[in-house]
Amino acid sequence: MKKAALFAAALMVSATAFAQNIQLPAPQKSGGKPLMEALSQRKSAREFDAKELSDQTLSNLLWAAYGFNRDGMRTAPSANNKQEFDVYVTLKKGLYLYNAKDNALELVKSEDLRSKAGKQGFVGTAPLNLVYVYNTAKMADEKMAYADCGFIAQNVYLYCASEGLAAVVRGFVDKEELAKAIGLKPGYAITLSQTVGYPKN
Ligand SMILES: Cc1cc2nc3c(=O)[nH]c(=O)nc-3n(C[C@H](O)[C@H](O)[C@H](O)COP(=O)(O)O)c2cc1C
Numbered sequence: 424m425k426k427a428a429l430f431a432a433a434l435m436v437s438a439t440a441f442a443q444n445i446q447l448p449a450p451q452k453s454g455g456k457p458l459m460e461a462l463s464q465r466k467s468a469r470e471f472d473a474k475e476l477s478d479q480t481l482s483n484l485l486w487a488a489y490g491f492n493r494d495g496m497r498t499a500p501s502a503n504n505k506q507e508f509d510v511y512v513t514l515k516k517g518l519y520l521y522n523a524k525d526n527a528l529e530l531v532k533s534e535d536l537r538s539k540a541g542k543q544g545f546v547g548t549a550p551l552n553l554v555y556v557y558n559t560a561k562m563a564d565e566k567m568a569y570a571d572c573g574f575i576a577q578n579v580y581l582y583c584a585s586e587g588l589a590a591v592v593r594g595f596v597d598k599e600e601l602a603k604a605i606g607l608k609p610g611y612a613i614t615l616s617q618t619v620g621y622p623k624n
Contacts, residue, residue, distance in 0.1 A: 443530055444529050444530050445519065445528040445530075446525075447526045447528065448479050449526065450486035450487075451483050452486070455585035455586060456584070461581045461584040461585040462584070464585075465581060470545060470589070471545050471550070471623055472622065474550065474620070476620070476621075481528070482526060483586075485521045487578050487579065488521075488582070490523050499571070499575045500571070502562070502564070508572065509555075509557070510555060510575070511553070512551065513537045513551065513552045515535050515537065516535070518530075518531040518532040518605060536604050540552035540596065540601060541618070546593070546616075546618055549618045549620040553616065553618075554601065554605065554616045555613065555617070556611050557612055557614060569614055569615075572615055587622070588619055588622070589623075590619045592616075593615060593617065601616070
């Protein structure tokens with residue numbers, strides 16, 4: 424193998440080796456638009472700028488979505504307080520699982536799986552898709568799981584409206600393909616996905 428090819432191969436190996444868990448900065452829990460203004464601006468968007476979201480924005484967004492806001496309790500309600508959801512985070516640099524307790528993104532795969540998160544074109548190029556997955560042993564009633572998911576998704580919509588970000592929640596997803604790409608174990612089911620990014624001007 425030529426020297427340049429060896430060097431390129433070494434770079435690729437080290438890039439994979441360095442893709443790690445991400446410790447997010449503490450979420451900023453004040454500021455943003457007043458609730459009535461955020462509600463006035465909440466809407467679905469289907470055009471996104473490719474610009475990536477900062478770790479601070481990810482932290483704020485994920486905390487708003489499904490973080491802990493009281494002792495062991497979340498920003499989103501859940502039937503019987505089952506807290507059955509996991510929030511997966513697909514970024515260009517990889518697939519992560521949101522760890523709300525540690526405020527961290529746990530690396531699941533160093534692969535860009537964004538395009539697997541939905542069947543619409545913008546899904547593969549927007550900076551972030553959240554994938555909502557629930558534990559069917561914790562929550563046997565699918566209808567309740569979808570209701571619980573709706574609260575998380577609305578938290579995301581409102582955070583985005585408050586911060587001038589664009590978002591759309593989506594059910595048009597090949598769930599079987601996405602579950603395989605994520606590597607979900609039996610007993611975990613995808614409900615919806617949600618794209619987030621900066622609005623395209
Ligand atoms: C459960 C659910 C599934 C949805 N699935 C999709 C989808 O797959 N693709 C999409 O572009 N929008 C999807 N939407 C967004 C709706 O089309 C959108 O909320 C609706 O048109 C109203 O527009 P608004 O959100 O701007 O008020 C979905 C919304 C919900 C609540």
